[in-house]
Amino acid sequence: MSKFSAWSLFKNALSGNKNWDEQWPDSEPKKEYDVVIVGAGGHGLGAAYYLAKEHGITNVAVIDKGWLGGGNTGRNTTIIRSNYLYDESALLYDHAVDLWQDLSQELNYNVMYSNRGVLMLAHSVHDVQSFQRHVHANRLNGIDNRWVTPEECKEICPPLSLNPDARYPVMGGAFQARAGTARHDAVAWGYARAAAARGVDIIQNCPVTAIKRHPNGSVAGVETAKGLIKAKKVAVSAAGHSSVVMQTADVQLPLESFPLQALVSEPVKPIFPCVVMSNAVHAYISQSDKGELVIGSGTDQYTSYSQRGGLPLIEHTVAAICEIFPTFSRMRMLRKWGGIVDVTPDRSAILGKTPVDGLYVNCGWGTGGFKATPGAAHVFAHTIANDEPHKLNAPFNLDRFRTGRLIDEAAAAAVAH
């Protein structure tokens, strides 16, 4: 596989872009692997990449029921930040933000990471107090979150309305400058290409129908649409379908799957320089490099696998956006879509070993796991390779729902990405 560079761009332009190499081969499954990863989203592909690169484990397959990156990785609104309240979360997400900084160089693939800053708006005294608490907690963990006044909010984000008579007046905000966005598809493609270059097989359009176990209980492989594939270790990274897949190994996960929707406007000239989130009104917005406003909100209320969601939520979100940014009231929306997100009771991920020997799980990222992709994949690979969690993901074990040692971001932050 040849390296992407300015020179390769130039050379291929001269030959009409007809001679680019295939980016990764579409593999057929071998009989047996050291590690099979279920789910070719950013998390699964990333784990395969780090297994190969950092742990020398290259006899690996990543299997997806559809096309790679076709799950939540290719459906999300790409907000990246690490200003979570609890130490455990702050450290894990910040590990990811560290890796995001030079991920394009690492993968030789432009993931378009843009640290344009994420601004979270406070609309009430309660918001102000809880955000300031977040800011202080973050700073103790070395995270660059800071409190900004309404005027500073306006400087950071000129289209913002500071009208004091607004239904949700802006009373200040929390701003993380190192946070931002990245190109979601490129993250899946970049990891896929870099993993395949190190020998990983990527098998698409191949649903895993069951996890197989030896008579002694340990993992034996996976049953798939393309037949039985044996594996010494199986790692599940199937987002909204994690509980369905894990049930076939008799592991019950504390997950519920909900539709989460997003929408984009027609493309316009650059107007929106950062990411703005408002937990109080359940809306967030940024502008893609193509020029579309990218808008998202909270999940639909009912569990579902329909990957669709209802219109009332879109109306609610758009109403909130127009309230905060009256300039956008006449923008036309182009598309909306949904993904199925796996939500845990404490809104923190489950990342580690399971009661089944040789079976690992990385799920429960719910509405906010894109930002964690490199960090989570990195420590998941460590967990798989060593059969032992990395210190950053040790607290995110499955057993916490028995011990009661929850990481309760649900109570800390209510919603958001």
Added chain:
Amino acid sequence: MLLIHCPYCQQSLPELEFAYAGEAHIARPEDPNALSDEAWRDHLFIRSNSKGVHFERWRHIHGCGKFFNAARDTVSDEFLTTYPSSAPKPDLCELQGDLK
């Protein structure tokens, strides 16, 4: 938008009138003190999250205000039936038979 039939009001109304209230038929433990940590985990946190027919609670908040139960297919989002919370869990085979 879902159209939901309230079994008390006997009307099919837009989803906006209703609040989802989680999986149905989960009984509180009779003797909480006797429960092991595993049993507490299962009671509090483990849900069927079924892909297919799902039994769930809804509340007609902008109507009669009452809780009721529903069986819904989580792949198509189609409601198979709704029934008062006091009624027993309907037979799945019969429900699916009705549909054909």
